[in-house]
Amino acid sequence: MARDAAFRYRTIDFVTVAMLGVAIGVAFWGWAQLYQVLSTLSAFAFPPSSGLFGGAWLLGGVIGGLVVRKPGAALLTEVVAASVEALLGNSWGLSTVISGTIQGFGVELVLAVFLWKRFGPLVAALAAAVAAAFESFYEWQVYYTDWALPYQLAHLGFFVVSGVVIAGFGGWALVRGLAATGALDAFGAGREHHERTAV
Amino acid sequence: MTTSTDLRAELRGFGWQPLGRRAPAIDGLDLDVRPGERILLAGPSGAGKSTIIHALAGVLGGALPGEMSGAVRVDGQIGLVLQNPGAAVVADRIGRDVAFGPENSGIAREEIWRRVAEALELVGLPYPVDRPTSALSGGELQRLALAGVLALRPSMLLLDEPTSMLDAGNADRVRTAVADVVASTGASLVVVDHRIGPWLDLVHRVVVLDAGGRIVHDVDPDTCRARLTEDLGRAGVWMPGLPAPEPADVPAALVAPESPAPRLDVRDLGVDLVARRMRGAAPIVALDEVSTEVLPGQLSVFTGASGAGKSTLLAALAGLVRPDRGGIGGTPVPLHRMKSPELARTVGWVPQNPEHGFLTTSVRQEITRTGLKLGTGVAVEEILEVLGLGSLAEANPYRLSGGEQRRVALAAALAHRPGALMLDEPTVGQDRRTWAAITGWMRAAARAGATAGASTHDQALIEIADRETRLDQGRVR
Amino acid sequence: MNGVLGRANPLVLVAVGLLALVASLGVRSLLTAVITTGVYVLALALMLPSRSGHPLRFATVVLGGVSVAYSTWLLGGGHLDVAATAGLRIAVLALPGVAVAPLIEPMALADQLGQRLRLPHRFVVSFAAALQRFEQLGQTWQHLSRARRSRGFGPGRGPVSRGRHAASVTFGLLVTTMREATSASIAMDARGFARARRRTWAEPAPWTATDTAVLLVGVLLAAVPYAVGLFSGA
Numbered sequence: 031m032a033r034d035a036a037f038r039y040r041t042i043d044f045v046t047v048a049m050l051g052v053a054i055g056v057a058f059w060g061w062a063q064l065y066q067v068l069s070t071l072s073a074f075a076f077p078p079s080s081g082l083f084g085g086a087w088l089l090g091g092v093i094g095g096l097v098v099r100k101p102g103a104a105l106l107t108e109v110v111a112a113s114v115e116a117l118l119g120n121s122w123g124l125s126t127v128i129s130g131t132i133q134g135f136g137v138e139l140v141l142a143v144f145l146w147k148r149f150g151p152l153v154a155a156l157a158a159a160v161a162a163a164f165e166s167f168y169e170w171q172v173y174y175t176d177w178a179l180p181y182q183l184a185h186l187g188f189f190v191v192s193g194v195v196i197a198g199f200g201g202w203a204l205v206r207g208l209a210a211t212g213a214l215d216a217f218g219a220g221r222e223h224h225e226r227t228a229v
Numbered sequence: 230m231t232t233s234t235d236l237r238a239e240l241r242g243f244g245w246q247p248l249g250r251r252a253p254a255i256d257g258l259d260l261d262v263r264p265g266e267r268i269l270l271a272g273p274s275g276a277g278k279s280t281i282i283h284a285l286a287g288v289l290g291g292a293l294p295g296e297m298s299g300a301v302r303v304d305g306q307i308g309l310v311l312q313n314p315g316a317a318v319v320a321d322r323i324g325r326d327v328a329f330g331p332e333n334s335g336i337a338r339e340e341i342w343r344r345v346a347e348a349l350e351l352v353g354l355p356y357p358v359d360r361p362t363s364a365l366s367g368g369e370l371q372r373l374a375l376a377g378v379l380a381l382r383p384s385m386l387l388l389d390e391p392t393s394m395l396d397a398g399n400a401d402r403v404r405t406a407v408a409d410v411v412a413s414t415g416a417s418l419v420v421v422d423h424r425i426g427p428w429l430d431l432v433h434r435v436v437v438l439d440a441g442g443r444i445v446h447d448v449d450p451d452t453c454r455a456r457l458t459e460d461l462g463r464a465g466v467w468m469p470g471l472p473a474p475e476p477a478d479v480p481a482a483l484v485a486p487e488s489p490a491p492r493l494d495v496r497d498l499g500v501d502l503v504a505r506r507m508r509g510a511a512p513i514v515a516l517d518e519v520s521t522e523v524l525p526g527q528l529s530v531f532t533g534a535s536g537a538g539k540s541t542l543l544a545a546l547a548g549l550v551r552p553d554r555g556g557i558g559g560t561p562v563p564l565h566r567m568k569s570p571e572l573a574r575t576v577g578w579v580p581q582n583p584e585h586g587f588l589t590t591s592v593r594q595e596i597t598r599t600g601l602k603l604g605t606g607v608a609v610e611e612i613l614e615v616l617g618l619g620s621l622a623e624a625n626p627y628r629l630s631g632g633e634q635r636r637v638a639l640a641a642a643l644a645h646r647p648g649a650l651m652l653d654e655p656t657v658g659q660d661r662r663t664w665a666a667i668t669g670w671m672r673a674a675a676r677a678g679a680t681a682g683a684s685t686h687d688q689a690l691i692e693i694a695d696r697e698t699r700l701d702q703g704r705v706r
Numbered sequence: 707m708n709g710v711l712g713r714a715n716p717l718v719l720v721a722v723g724l725l726a727l728v729a730s731l732g733v734r735s736l737l738t739a740v741i742t743t744g745v746y747v748l749a750l751a752l753m754l755p756s757r758s759g760h761p762l763r764f765a766t767v768v769l770g771g772v773s774v775a776y777s778t779w780l781l782g783g784g785h786l787d788v789a790a791t792a793g794l795r796i797a798v799l800a801l802p803g804v805a806v807a808p809l810i811e812p813m814a815l816a817d818q819l820g821q822r823l824r825l826p827h828r829f830v831v832s833f834a835a836a837l838q839r840f841e842q843l844g845q846t847w848q849h850l851s852r853a854r855r856s857r858g859f860g861p862g863r864g865p866v867s868r869g870r871h872a873a874s875v876t877f878g879l880l881v882t883t884m885r886e887a888t889s890a891s892i893a894m895d896a897r898g899f900a901r902a903r904r905r906t907w908a909e910p911a912p913w914t915a916t917d918t919a920v921l922l923v924g925v926l927l928a929a930v931p932y933a934v935g936l937f938s939g940a
């Protein structure tokens with residue numbers, strides 16, 4: 031019962047998920063321009079290394095999940111961000127929304143395993159790793175169907191490393207930084223910051 | 230004596246300690262609002278006026294975390310208009326935006342649109358309902374926000390500084406709209422404003438807080454006018470008939486420029502801006518053929534209606550906008566091409582929204598930040614003292630009252646004593662004392678040789694300026 | 707048929723874009739790849755309104771297809787037909803979505819999601835409210851970046867310095883976003899958002915015969931590679 035109340039969405043939770051999603055979606059859209067160049071270059075160097083640039087796509091889910099800390103927040107934030115990116119126009123069209131759903135689902139799954147109670151750096155890293163693995167599997171199916179398995183695995187490895195570093199530890203540090211500005215005071219992360227810094 | 234049944238709202242022994250603060254902002258406050266009663270709430274910056282509005286609106290504790298004590302009871306439908314009207318916009322068209330409240334109440338479609346038309350009519354927004362909300366000026370946004378709450382037929386209106394960012398004409402229009410509404414609906418009203426003069430004919434009671442958040446006066450407007458002008462003036466309230474305070478004496482050592490003060494020579498300046506929509510983009514000519522001079526040793530002000538281009542001109546003078554036509558002379562390198570640290574030495578700029586300027590998480594760090602970067606010493610303690618921020622040195626700049634934030638932003642941009650200062654609406658939301666501190670700073674800097682500029686619609690500030698440049702739709706009038 | 711997508715329901719446009727995934731999964735041989743791509747290009751050329759977004763956006767689809775084709779050739783055993791199939795598969799996946807994305811009106815989409823798909827209204831309405839802040843995001847970005855520059859923390863010329871600056875402004879943008887979320891939710895709750903049980907909608911979310919027809923076309927298009935596969939016995 032107490033759990034129910036803690037997981038019930040307030041207006042600020044919905045609005046935060048939506049606004050974070052839109053802001054991150056715009057950032058994704060900006061990143062997509064650069065990503066296009068980087069991934070094309072990497073395709074002509076060593077194709078699986080394009081996974082190294084993929085970690086940033088997982089930030090939406092990690093940030094949304096770590097800020098709002100309620101079931102569905104990670105998934106919804108990532109889906110909103112991916113949709114906004116697609117609406118603004120990128121080179122993957124609406125398949126971006128599918129990727130976003132898969133990535134958000136990966137993050138959500140790990141947060142669910144910890145019952146939406148643990149939000150430390152390791153949980154964030156694990157969530158990003160799972161999301162990266164999911165996305166890499168998906169890309170095997172539609173992009174890299176005919177690569178030999180070792181290369182597919184290399185792509186997976188690169189993506190997971192990038193996800194852990196950029197979205198996992200990076201996303202966790204970002205949320206901690208946000209908490210320090212007082213912008214997360216209405217959320218768990220903000221309250222924890224005040225407990226840490228109380229004198 | 231009133232019984233609690235004929236009250237619209239009551240605060241009993243109300244106290245509020247914001248999260249992260251060691252002392253309560255308000256403690257043991259009692260306030261009643263009767264049905265149909267209209268109350269004006271005044272007091273110095275940081276007294277707790279916005280906090281009381283938030284308490285009456287029932288939003289403390291959720292989105293605004295902290296510890297509440299005492300009892301708050303409110304009856305009926307609340308209509309809250311926040312200080313920043315942009316925050317309340319939820320839709321892309323004005324009709325749809327006003328419809329938001331009725332939609333939430335589950336009202337049928339035809340009735341929604343009747344209410345929308347009625348509310349837009351009441352506040353005097355004569356546009357078709359499909360006008361984009363992004364095409365409204367500040368004053369129109371303020372009236373839109375008002376229409377949005379009127380469509381709910383509120384029994385109590387709560388307005389937090391509803392005219393602070395507006396030019397005189399638009400401010401009048403908003404006040405008239407409020408007066409019409411309370412007259413025709415009989416709603417009660419609690420309005421916060423530093424400038425109480427224009428409200429006195431409308432309200433029944435004037436409630437004045439002191440700096441500690443205690444009620445020091447609770448009187449009718451006539452008494453207020455007749456006997457309390459001097460008293461309230463000393464408490465920081467802008468009373469009608471009382472001349473503006475003398476700008477404070479700020480020590481020259483705090484403001485004397487460290488770098489040469491430029492003589493900024495604006496010639497045929499033109500700036501085009503692009504508003505990027507989700508679907509397409511709209512180019513706007515923000516400034517056109519603007520020519521003027523901003524001289525060292527003088528305080529120059531830029532005035533004009535909302536959207537006239539004041540902020541754009543100020544940003545150009547601060548080297549933050551590249552001219553599309555013409556240019557600004559007077560510096561060895563054109564301002565917009567200077568490297569960032571060099572620019573910081575030359576011009577200090579205070580943004581219209583103070584929050585956009587913050588870089589750190591404590592007031593003290595914020596004020597020393599640029600000085601440290603440039604290797605210029607900053608006298609933090611004196612600056613805090615002058616601006617009335619002494620007790621807030623360790624506070625988080627994002628978590629201050631509106632007026633406090635603006636003063637921190639000013640100190641942060643100017644503490645390293647640049648040659649020129651460009652301030653965007655520096656006196657908004659200030660009481661008489663803090664107003665004197667800010668204008669004193671600008672005047673002292675100008676007397677010490679700095680090139681001082683500010684955009685404003687504050688008549689008292691315009692009167693102490695040496696020179697006024699009036700803009701109208703991007704051109705000098 | 708001409709320009710019919712310009713009049714279609716945003717839900718239908720989204721469906722057409724998403725069905726492309728189904729189509730691309732059905733692309734298993736060069737023949738299916740060529741025919742499916744051809745049919746999609748033809749159908750889109752017929753159904754897209756004349757002025758709909760920048761034509762250059764299709765170039766990036768080609769670029770993506772080429773780089774996938776190349777990598778498949780390199781890492782998939784050097785078969786040209788396999789590589790070409792992989793490249794065209796990406797075109798089939800991305801092309802319809804890239805084509806229809808500029809036609810989707812975000813607000814109309816939100817109305818459809820709330821009223822026709824009956825997604826939870828609190829989420830849909832928050833999403834719509836957040837979308838209309840898009841324009842403000844650009845201006846906030848500008849203000850944050852101006853403030854940093856005027857205080858001595860602007861970007862230098864090098865790419866590293868520019869990157870660091872962009873990261874710092876993005877962080878500022880997130881801070882501002884979170885603070886605006888707070889004030890927006892206060893303003894929305896003051897207008898009865900949290901208490902809304904039976905919410906009504908000021909605008910209808912219409913569904914026309916055209917929408918049904920376009921949706922049907924979308925489904926047929928997605929079925930093309932499977933049909934070709936069946937008939938060619940591949």
Ligand SMILES: Nc1ncnc2c1ncn2[C@@H]1O[C@H](COP(=O)(O)OP(=O)(O)OP(=O)(O)O)[C@@H](O)[C@H]1O
Nearest residue numbers: 247254274275276277278279280628629630631632
């Ligand atoms: N978000 C916040 N977190 C912590 N403290 C706050 C916050 N907002 C305001 N305060 C503090 O609470 C006190 C009352 O602030 P409030 O905003 O109610 O003042 P105000 O009378 O409206 O001032 P102003 O005229 O400057 O707007 C001040 O001391 C302020 O520093």
Ligand SMILES: Nc1ncnc2c1ncn2[C@@H]1O[C@H](COP(=O)(O)OP(=O)(O)OP(=O)(O)O)[C@@H](O)[C@H]1O
Nearest residue numbers: 367502503504515534535536537538539540541845
């Ligand atoms: N970043 C921007 N992008 C696009 N258009 C803008 C931007 N900033 C301002 N504008 C537009 O340029 C014009 C001039 O705006 P500016 O902010 O300079 O006016 P202002 O005189 O400062 O108004 P106010 O009194 O409301 O602050 C307005 O029409 C405004 O809508």
Ligand SMILES: [Mg+2]
Nearest residue numbers: 278279630631
């Ligand atoms: Mg206030």
Ligand SMILES: [Mg+2]
Nearest residue numbers: 539540541581
């Ligand atoms: Mg302005």
